[in-house]
Amino acid sequence: MPLLAALAVALCTAMVLVVWSVMGGFLTLLLNSGKSMIGDVSITWPVRGIPHYERLIERLEKDPAVAAATPLVETIGLLGLPGGDTKTVQVLGVEPAGYDRVTGYFARLWWRPLEEPLPRDDKREDPRLTEPAMAKWLEAGKVLRRADLVTGAERPAVVLGIEVARPNNQRTEGGFIQPRWNYMPEEEVTLSVLPLSQRGVAIDTRALRFAVANEFRSGLYDVDANWVIVPLDSLQHMLRLDRAERVREGESARHGGVTRDPTGRESFAAPSVTEIEPARATTVLVKAADGVTANGLRERVAAIYREFAEAEGRGAPPPGAVPIFTWEKKPGLESFIAAVQKETALVLVLFAFISLTAVFLVFAIFWSMISEKTKDIGVLRAIGASRTGVAWLFVRYGLALGIVGSALGGVLAWLVVSNINPIHEWLGRALGIVVWDPSIYYFDQIPTDMELGKAAIVLATGVLSAAVGALIPAARAASMDPVRAIRFE
Amino acid sequence: MSAVIEARNVFKTYRLGRVDVPVLRGASLSVGKGECVAVLGASGSGKSTMLHLLGGLDRPDARRDRGTGTGDQNEGGEVSFEGRSLAGMSAGELDHFRSAQVGFVFQFYHLLPELDVMQNTLIAAMVRWGRLGYTRRAAELRGRARALLERFGLGHRLRHRPVELSGGERQRVAIARALMNSPPVLLADEPTGNLDQKTGSSILDAIMDVRRAEGLTMVLVSHDERVAHRADRVVNLVDGKVA
Numbered sequence: 126m127p128l129l130a131a132l133a134v135a136l137c138t139a140m141v142l143v144v145w146s147v148m149g150g151f152l153t154l155l156l157n158s159g160k161s162m163i164g165d166v167s168i169t170w171p172v173r174g175i176p177h178y179e180r181l182i183e184r185l186e187k188d189p190a191v192a193a194a195t196p197l198v199e200t201i202g203l204l205g206l207p208g209g210d211t212k213t214v215q216v217l218g219v220e221p222a223g224y225d226r227v228t229g230y231f232a233r234l235w236w237r238p239l240e241e242p243l244p245r246d247d248k249r250e251d252p253r254l255t256e257p258a259m260a261k262w263l264e265a266g267k268v269l270r271r272a273d274l275v276t277g278a279e280r281p282a283v284v285l286g287i288e289v290a291r292p293n294n295q296r297t298e299g300g301f302i303q304p305r306w307n308y309m310p311e312e313e314v315t316l317s318v319l320p321l322s323q324r325g326v327a328i329d330t331r332a333l334r335f336a337v338a339n340e341f342r343s344g345l346y347d348v349d350a351n352w353v354i355v356p357l358d359s360l361q362h363m364l365r366l367d368r369a370e371r372v373r374e375g376e377s378a379r380h381g382g383v384t385r386d387p388t389g390r391e392s393f394a395a396p397s398v399t400e401i402e403p404a405r406a407t408t409v410l411v412k413a414a415d416g417v418t419a420n421g422l423r424e425r426v427a428a429i430y431r432e433f434a435e436a437e438g439r440g441a442p443p444p445g446a447v448p449i450f451t452w453e454k455k456p457g458l459e460s461f462i463a464a465v466q467k468e469t470a471l472v473l474v475l476f477a478f479i480s481l482t483a484v485f486l487v488f489a490i491f492w493s494m495i496s497e498k499t500k501d502i503g504v505l506r507a508i509g510a511s512r513t514g515v516a517w518l519f520v521r522y523g524l525a526l527g528i529v530g531s532a533l534g535g536v537l538a539w540l541v542v543s544n545i546n547p548i549h550e551w552l553g554r555a556l557g558i559v560v561w562d563p564s565i566y567y568f569d570q571i572p573t574d575m576e577l578g579k580a581a582i583v584l585a586t587g588v589l590s591a592a593v594g595a596l597i598p599a600a601r602a603a604s605m606d607p608v609r610a611i612r613f614e
Numbered sequence: 615m616s617a618v619i620e621a622r623n624v625f626k627t628y629r630l631g632r633v634d635v636p637v638l639r640g641a642s643l644s645v646g647k648g649e650c651v652a653v654l655g656a657s658g659s660g661k662s663t664m665l666h667l668l669g670g671l672d673r674p675d676a677r678r679d680r681g682t683g684t685g686d687q688n689e690g691g692e693v694s695f696e697g698r699s700l701a702g703m704s705a706g707e708l709d710h711f712r713s714a715q716v717g718f719v720f721q722f723y724h725l726l727p728e729l730d731v732m733q734n735t736l737i738a739a740m741v742r743w744g745r746l747g748y749t750r751r752a753a754e755l756r757g758r759a760r761a762l763l764e765r766f767g768l769g770h771r772l773r774h775r776p777v778e779l780s781g782g783e784r785q786r787v788a789i790a791r792a793l794m795n796s797p798p799v800l801l802a803d804e805p806t807g808n809l810d811q812k813t814g815s816s817i818l819d820a821i822m823d824v825r826r827a828e829g830l831t832m833v834l835v836s837h838d839e840r841v842a843h844r845a846d847r848v849v850n851l852v853d854g855k856v857a
Contacts, residue, residue: 500724501724501726501727503724504720504724504726505737505741506671506712507669507671507712507718507720507724508712508713508718508737508738508741508791509709509710509711509712509713509714509738509741509742510709510713510741511705511706511709512705514709514741606672607671607672608666608671608672611671611720611724
């Protein structure tokens with residue numbers, strides 16, 4: 126019977142620890158995915174953009190706390206997909222090499238040659254294992270340019286989130302993507318954006334046809350379903366954020382009036398440039414150097430921006446007005462992270478509540494045990510054991526059961542967490558039970574994250590639960606009248 | 615002879631459901647040092663209750679004086695050991711009294727089933743000395759336990775559990791346990807009550823041998839005439855009083 130109590134503690138401990146590890150792993154996966162496309166710190170000045178961002182980046186990259194920085198233009202756009210679908214997307218204009226240095230973008234490109242199949246792809250059906258064009262598409266995704274299919278000329282290309290063209294891209298049980306109609310890197314899309322004036326007034330609509338270079342997968346569904354990446358200069362041009370020259374009034378950008386040479390021949394003169402509007406970026410992404418935290422980096426970036434703004438004078442937005450936030454505080458992501466954290470906390474509370482059954486089970490078992498041991502308790506009291514000694518005997522027994530149960534539970538949890546995916550696969554093969562179907566859920570492996578601190582808390586609570594469960598029965602044992610106990614039938 | 619252990623005018627009533635059952639009604643018993651007293655009586659006469667009171671397992675009722683209406687524990691019935699009233703002892707002192715001054719032998723042995731013979735004997739020492747004290751004296755205590763068990767012919771059964779022993783063997787273990795802490799007083803409640811004649815006689819022989827060897831003061835409760843013959847004095851309890 127005491128073994129039952131230890132088993133109850135073991136199972137409850139293991140249950141809470143496994144749930145916490147899986148939820149924690151899920152949260153870590155989401156956080157890493159969320160962070161993966163946005164660096165550690167962002168400096169943003171939407172719509173109007175930050176001028177002279179190259180100088181800002183130069184200052185940033187000189188600082189030892191900064192590993193890399195890159196400019197970005199972000200806007201909302203309308204994407205026309207093959208087949209006639211349109212969808213609203215978040216458009217990012219990037220310098221691919223710089224973006225990769227800050228975010229590891231290249232590693233997110235989906236269509237690439239694969240040597241080994243994904244863990245669940247037993248039948249090796251992933252097209253990336255065999256399709257010869259993968260290497261070409263990978264390169265195209267890295268430079269955001271692709272050869273035109275008709276003319277062969279290089280043209281700007283877009284990389285879509287892998288879920289943007291969802292009906293075409295089907296997630297499989299094997300964890301890979303199977304295009305239903307055609308590989309997107311062989312298609313073209315139309316992107317329409319709305320440039321705004323400095324005052325936020327819409328100017329006109331700009332649309333451009335892009336070849337699709339590749340698709341990316343960040344692991345965060347919202348990002349993969351709504352983001353598209355284009356070359357920075359293309360998007361700057363579409364949004365009128367590129368370098369511009371102000372010419373004298375009356376002159377146009379192409380000609381500054383008519384001139385006559387000595388022979389009387391007329392020709393257009395170059396316009397008189399009065400001012401140069403620098404190119405702008407709505408965001409500068411910054412990556413922290415090794416050992417620097419996001420919050421620590423944010424402090425440094427804020428200080429560097431202040432110096433930059435001071436040096437540029439009226440040419441740069443004032444420091445107090447420019448939002449500088451860590452990746453955790455990025456609007457949209459922050460609320461998403463908070464929601465997942467709250468869900469994790471709620472699930473934990475529920476499972477911890479369920480684990481109270483361990484306390485009651487230990488209580489019931491000890492109560493029953495003490496009934497069985499009534500005579501023995503009477504004998505112990507008869508030979509001189511004190512009430513406290515008898516009580517402490519049972520509390521110690523409860524503690525011992527708790528220690529054994531918690532230790533067993535910890536080992537069981539570790540075994541399950543370490544092998545959760547093989548176990549899940551076995552369940553699927555042997556019993557047809559598939560809980561985490563990659564075609565439905567947005568990860569192909571069950572994520573886990575067992576932290577030592579969490580494990581210690583759960584194990585300690587298991588031990589305490591058993592001791593608490595034994596308390597009342599121990600008190601009952603201590604209060605027994607020895608004469609009645611000895612005579613107990 | 616001055617009394618080592620004494621009960622004076624003790625009353626004890628048990629409540630069974632809604633009914634009060636008086637068991638002892640002003641019984642008195644005095645036992646001198648080294649004396650062996652047999653307490654005889656019919657079933658329900660209060661023999662075991664008297665033993666429990668002498669051993670500090672239970673307390674006599676406060677005697678209510680109908681004239682004054684008081685219920686002070688110190689009025690009326692009292693049990694004392696070497697002149698000191700058990701009623702004046704704290705819970706801790708009473709526990710110590712039971713572990714060091716008194717050895718109990720029960721009719722049904724009451725050995726702990728999960729422990730072997732050696733452990734059942736040593737449990738008395740563990741209770742008496744506590745964890746640290748027992749550890750410090752472990753060798754000495756184990757030696758005493760072994761000596762006692764060998765004396766009772768159980769030297770070859772040290773690792774056996776009670777379920778593997780006969781009734782007589784179990785009772786010998788119980789006696790060894792009772793004597794483990796060298797108490798001056800041995801209280802035995804029907805020590806042969808659950809045994810056949812031959813075994814019962816051998817148990818009585820063992821108890822008397824120990825009494826002679828260690829100069830024990832003994833109170834034996836029984837309805838067995840053989841016990842009466844072996845005692846120095848016989849006391850009869852009738853209807854809760856000493857006849």
